[in-house]
Amino acid sequence: MFQEVAECNARTPEVVQGLVQPEDTERVLNGYAVRTPRRIDPEAQTALAERASAGSGFLxxxxxxxxxxxxxxxxxxxxxxxxxxxxxxx
Structure with a gap:
């Protein structure tokens, strides 16, 4: 997760594709549209993935x-x- 966030932060794309789902984004075909370009917090993304896998979802x-x-x-x-x-x- 940390590597994917680092790659995303290096590129700062308009549409994020992959495991990362930044806050304040809109789901679009093949990813999430970033409304306001900003750095993504790897700790927050890791916590989201862990909660999803521990709950009813899985990774x-x-x-x-x-x-x-x-x-x-x-x-x-x-x-x-x-x-x-x-x-x-x-």
Missing amino acids: VLVGADAFRRAARRLQRTSGCHPWLVSRASS
Whole structure:
């Protein structure tokens, strides 16, 4: 999480894509639109991820190819539509 936040802070993109979801953003296709450019707090993002995984949500980290294979199988068998949040670079 800290690495992803550092990369995001270095780029300061208009749309954040990945595991990071800064506060005061709007969900858009493939990410979150940042309303006001600012540095993202890695501690806060880590705490959010920990709360999500400890509660009813969960966090799964897999490679993009593995995700796509699993997503196709889930869609065929259950009608579920998983969402790829972040893709690790090769």
